[in-house]
Amino acid sequence: MQRLIRHGLMFGNLFHVASPALAQRYNRALNHLTGKTTKLTDFHIDISGYSPEVGDELQDHLYLNHAGVNRQFILLSVEQRHCPLLNTKFSTSRGILRQFIDANEAQLFALTARDAVAGELVNSVYDISTPQRLFDIRRVEVEADTVGGTVRDAEKLGEMVARFKTEPDGWYDDVLIAQMIELAGKTGDVVRNPVRLRQMGFDQRNYWTAHFGGLYLFQDVEHPAVIAPAGAGHLGDLPIKYVFDGSQRNQIAKFFEYNDLVETIVEGRQDHAAAILKQKMDFILVDAVADQGVDLTGVTRADMRRLARRYHDMLPEEFHALGALVRWAENGGKWPRISSDHPAYFYTLRAADTKDAALVNMLLAELAPKDARQMFICHKELFYRTYAGWPEQKKAFVVDFLLAEYQVDKAGARETLFGHDAPMAEPVPRKPDPVPDMIARVGPWGAVRGR
Known part of the structure; x- marks a missing residue:
């Protein structure tokens, strides 16, 4: 660390x-x-x-x-x-x-x-x-x-000023005037310079929590579900019908599709798709060879190609599938079919432009854990935890890459990777709903009980 x-x-x-x-x-x-x-x-x-x-x-x-x-x-x-x-x-x-x-x-x-x-x-x-x-x-x-209660005192002083102005005997109330003078010494002139903090509330329906091994709750979508990448067996009965763990790739893929939460990197970033996929392949390659005693210091694109040829037989399915997609993006030809049960599937996706883009990219980082850059940008808690178990060669390579390719232009890197600055998206403040939402929703897997 x-x-x-x-x-x-x-x-x-x-x-x-x-x-x-x-x-x-x-x-x-x-x-x-x-x-x-x-x-x-x-x-x-x-x-x-x-x-x-x-x-x-x-x-x-x-x-x-x-x-x-x-x-x-x-x-x-x-x-x-x-x-x-x-x-x-x-x-x-x-x-x-x-x-x-x-x-x-x-x-x-x-x-x-x-x-x-x-x-x-x-x-x-x-x-x-x-x-x-x-x-x-x-x-x-x-x-x-403030620790001294400046905002509270300012509100109290404002109320006293209103009484002083409106009550018939306000001008003759020596106690009220004395209290106003005392509070004004703490707060200043609240008439000319009001001390007031805007009261703000935020809906929290779709979010990630570190509790219980890390959970993604999607309640405010058309087809609600909970995603528990580390496993759902310890969660018990939840007040939501669909709970998927990391092994249920097909169900998670359908959840993304039914709620229009993702798009492929190729369709979302056609101008940069090949470069993004190649960098993902680099991380997958380094993950495969880092414990083979390979010196990864200052490796170039040519060095990465040589490593891929040398260790071709031990490279995982993700590397070969993304390689086929790169060839299609650069040279045309046959479209490589990568289904949701393929290990490379979630590496080919990014969040669509929705209010939950940051949360979706965070989940994708967990479903595609060999892409160290996306994990660092979108899910730092997971990155730090995972980093501790990497071989030294991989640690050095990832740090050098992040310094050279991300730290120098964070905004530009996020724009290239995610298009709509998804990892930095903020929750939107809202007023409370006047009536609780009691409408029962029907999901693609059957009726979902209203909450």
């Missing part, structure tokens, strides 16, 4: 807490939220205020995310919006925090100039002891204020 950290591929782009004032504000917020404090005065935090160094010190890396649900956050600067989210438990959390910061940028800039802002991503579930509890999560609300 040190190689990843050294090159900024892990714990990169974190916000540096280096001044005594910032460290003191962080400590006040930490104590306010958790009752804990840190002795550190120099550390790094992610978009939520979580710090790996503080987690090590407290021996608790969920100190802001107890039980992995209702994540708390500490904001010291609006610049945290550019940071990653570490120890992700729900795929929607970073997007929600980013949108909250963007929507309240001016207010947060003013508030964090004097104090830390502390808050929580709140839903109605306080523990996820069973998989069934995941289906109780429908919306996430953002609650936030």
